[in-house]
Amino acid sequence: MQYEFSQQSNELFEALESAISNLDIKDGQADDALLRSAAASLASTGYLNLGLSEAGESPAMFRAMEAAAAASPSLYLKLEVSARVFGRAVAQWGSDWQKEKILSPLLFGELLGTLALSEKALNVENDPLQTMGEKNGDAVVVNGRKQFVVNGAGADCIAVAGTLDGQGALFLIPKGAKGMEMGPPISALGYESAGICSLELKDCAVSEAQVISGLKMDDMLDMLRFWENQVLIGASLGLMKASFEEARVYAKSHKTGGRPIIAYQEVGFRLSDMLTLHQTAQLLAYRAGWMADAKDKEAQALTLCAKVFATEASEKVSSDALKILGAKGFSTPNPAESGFRSSKYGQIAGTSTEISRMKIGDAVLGKRK
Amino acid sequence: MEFAFSREQLMFKKEVLNFAKKEIAPRAQEHDLKGEFDLESFKKMADFGILGLHFPEEYGGSGAGVITTALAGEALAEGGADSGFLLAYGAHTFLCGDTIFRNATEEQRKKYIPKICSGEMIGCMGVTEPDAGSDMASMKTTAEKAGGKYILNGSKMFITNGPIADVAVVYAKTDPTARHAGVSAFIVEKGTPGFSAGPPLKKMGVRTSLTSELIFANCEIPAENLLGKEGDGFKMASQTVEWDRSVLLAPTVGSVAYLINKCSRYAKDRIQFDRPIAEYQAIKRKLAELKIFEEAARSLVYRIAWAKDQGQPLNHLYASVAKLYIGDWNMAPMNDAVTLHGGYGYCQEYDVERVFRDGRLAAIGGGTSDIQRMIISRMI
Numbered sequence: 001m002q003y004e005f006s007q008q009s010n011e012l013f014e015a016l017e018s019a020i021s022n023l024d025i026k027d028g029q030a031d032d033a034l035l036r037s038a039a040a041s042l043a044s045t046g047y048l049n050l051g052l053s054e055a056g057e058s059p060a061m062f063r064a065m066e067a068a069a070a071a072s073p074s075l076y077l078k079l080e081v082s083a084r085v086f087g088r089a090v091a092q093w094g095s096d097w098q099k100e101k102i103l104s105p106l107l108f109g110e111l112l113g114t115l116a117l118s119e120k121a122l123n124v125e126n127d128p129l130q131t132m133g134e135k136n137g138d139a140v141v142v143n144g145r146k147q148f149v150v151n152g153a154g155a156d157c158i159a160v161a162g163t164l165d166g167q168g169a170l171f172l173i174p175k176g177a178k179g180m181e182m183g184p185p186i187s188a189l190g191y192e193s194a195g196i197c198s199l200e201l202k203d204c205a206v207s208e209a210q211v212i213s214g215l216k217m218d219d220m221l222d223m224l225r226f227w228e229n230q231v232l233i234g235a236s237l238g239l240m241k242a243s244f245e246e247a248r249v250y251a252k253s254h255k256t257g258g259r260p261i262i263a264y265q266e267v268g269f270r271l272s273d274m275l276t277l278h279q280t281a282q283l284l285a286y287r288a289g290w291m292a293d294a295k296d297k298e299a300q301a302l303t304l305c306a307k308v309f310a311t312e313a314s315e316k317v318s319s320d321a322l323k324i325l326g327a328k329g330f331s332t333p334n335p336a337e338s339g340f341r342s343s344k345y346g347q348i349a350g351t352s353t354e355i356s357r358m359k360i361g362d363a364v365l366g367k368r369k
Numbered sequence: 370m371e372f373a374f375s376r377e378q379l380m381f382k383k384e385v386l387n388f389a390k391k392e393i394a395p396r397a398q399e400h401d402l403k404g405e406f407d408l409e410s411f412k413k414m415a416d417f418g419i420l421g422l423h424f425p426e427e428y429g430g431s432g433a434g435v436i437t438t439a440l441a442g443e444a445l446a447e448g449g450a451d452s453g454f455l456l457a458y459g460a461h462t463f464l465c466g467d468t469i470f471r472n473a474t475e476e477q478r479k480k481y482i483p484k485i486c487s488g489e490m491i492g493c494m495g496v497t498e499p500d501a502g503s504d505m506a507s508m509k510t511t512a513e514k515a516g517g518k519y520i521l522n523g524s525k526m527f528i529t530n531g532p533i534a535d536v537a538v539v540y541a542k543t544d545p546t547a548r549h550a551g552v553s554a555f556i557v558e559k560g561t562p563g564f565s566a567g568p569p570l571k572k573m574g575v576r577t578s579l580t581s582e583l584i585f586a587n588c589e590i591p592a593e594n595l596l597g598k599e600g601d602g603f604k605m606a607s608q609t610v611e612w613d614r615s616v617l618l619a620p621t622v623g624s625v626a627y628l629i630n631k632c633s634r635y636a637k638d639r640i641q642f643d644r645p646i647a648e649y650q651a652i653k654r655k656l657a658e659l660k661i662f663e664e665a666a667r668s669l670v671y672r673i674a675w676a677k678d679q680g681q682p683l684n685h686l687y688a689s690v691a692k693l694y695i696g697d698w699n700m701a702p703m704n705d706a707v708t709l710h711g712g713y714g715y716c717q718e719y720d721v722e723r724v725f726r727d728g729r730l731a732a733i734g735g736g737t738s739d740i741q742r743m744i745i746s747r748m749i
Contacts, residue, residue, distance in 0.1 A: 001371065001372055001373060001374065001436065001671065001675050002370055002371050002372075002675075003370065003372075003671075003672050003675045003676065004370065005370055006370075009370075056371075059370035059371075060370070248749055262746060262749075265739075265742075265743075265746075268742070268743070268746030268747075269739065269742040269743075269746060271745075271746055271749060272689075272693065272741070272742035272743075272745035272746045272749075273693075273742070275686075275690065275745055275749060276690045276693050276694050276745070279669075279687070279690050280665045280668070280669060280690070280694050283665070283668035283669060283672060284664060284665055284668055286370055286372075286668075287372050287664070287668050290370060290371050290372050291372075294371075294373070301660070302664060305657075305660060305661045305664050305665075308657070308661055309661055309665060356657075357653065357654045357657035357658075358650060358653050358654070358657070360653075360656070360657035360660050360661065361650075361652070361653025361654060361655075361656040361657045361660075362653065363660070364629055364633055364653075364656040364657070364659070364660050365633055365636065365637065365647050365653070365656065366633070
């Protein structure tokens, strides 16, 4: 048992914090130029590699994710979907050619990817995927509609999830491919710079070499959702960190009645509750990550426990931060209000908290899929 | 970072779990109904080696580490030992026994620790007073030095094991004009003239742990019964926090695991509207809430236990976070367990109502949740 990070991890965190502080992030913006600059800069710290090897780094991955998400939720989401979902999909299932073409530039921050999974609803638990590819000579022709694609317009390559010959498949479609039309970014409650959009594929042809196929559908969906859930756990930790810090600093400096408001129990005690939720979420995330690395049979259930806890705690913590900040919190932009708005996404996306609870309940009952 | 228990620890946990199921759980309900301390199980705990688990072997202990000791507490609860019984064990071994072990002379250690390990003596610790709870330093019990003895006057309140203790660690002011620096600690044995215990208090929960007042009326004890030095009392009492935030919180983790097992079984067996209630989402949700709390609490408790095993000084922030979370967030999932059982959950037959009642203490005993909030807010 070891509750502390290694020296190597701590050095990575230091390098990461330094790289983040050198980025010109303003008010949660995450335009393409900043995104690519951030990707290259963070790549040099080793941040993008975390979770892509067998090295068992998931606790450190979560710690690093928290730092990035705290700096800019939208930037984080774009980077993470690229590295930790798209990147891992290629690393796990891709052919040698695909790995060579994609992973190296990805890990150097020179290529950005994303995943197009959701169709009618943000989650795909109950409805089968409609997006389908059909072989036509050396090509695969893809048709379908996807929604809620993070950085759809900005990504260099989109892994579109669907079926091919009745099995799970990921069609790796490059930006600007004929037959792929991106919708405009949605006007979202949170992660407003994440460029979340829809896309439509009409007879979009890709070479067979650009397809990952022959996947068992349930396993593919489980894995993609798992990676998404990890990203959202990391996001929630970051939202909490940023909201808490904003409130803490304010409470220690803003005076009323001749003393800093943290001296009033209503404020100080609220901060204590916020910190308690944040630290508990961190530990749950680290343990869930470690169990996933160790391929523990409870890893899925614990990841869902961490997801429910962290995403709901992030709403509570950011909401409490707003109460402490008073009028200052109500004025945009600030991390607490951004965190409050963005926290809801974590509860809905990936495996929603409702479905997560059902799966946790099933795990407790000893039910297996 | 990694969170694995060793193979030996897991094997030991399983042994303790089976021990609790077989030897303690069958009597838990009866003792709770009667409000009685289960002495028979206590002796069995001693024979099993649990009472002295962390003390060195030369004093009758097993030399176990903190994580192993916490695992034992968790396993006992998961096996069905009730929280009152485990509170009695905790007060005996850690609040009394460990305080003596850490601060006593070698002579005092040899006199008391083997008997604490064997259960020949039952221990308690007296800090809280009728008018001094969270504000420990405002205690009024005094210890006046007079020749080769101290004379104690005052009273203590809410003392776990008070009615049955053979030995007590008692905190009293050797300097009533000072606050924390005026507190000293003493060993007082049952039967000492001027020392008595009040009748057991009637409580909402943890009924198998007998709690009472301790009364000191010109109680004379030898000067060598001073623990450590005069004025060291507050520091000693603070050290018990380390146990309070790890080993003494571990049973809550086990209690929730116990509830999960009970709820899971009941949900599969109970048929309503032609199907097991386990199939309803509302039931799965409750099971999920219990599971989430269990895992969250486990992470927090073993963070403290691990640090203590490394010999690190107590991280007061982490300790208070653990106590606050477990104390204030435990009632909702425990309430869910009662609700899941419907009418049976409201009856004593199914144990869940006992766990729910017992769980209420977590936000009060060993430092209230608001005190934890105060500590945390001062540290951030």
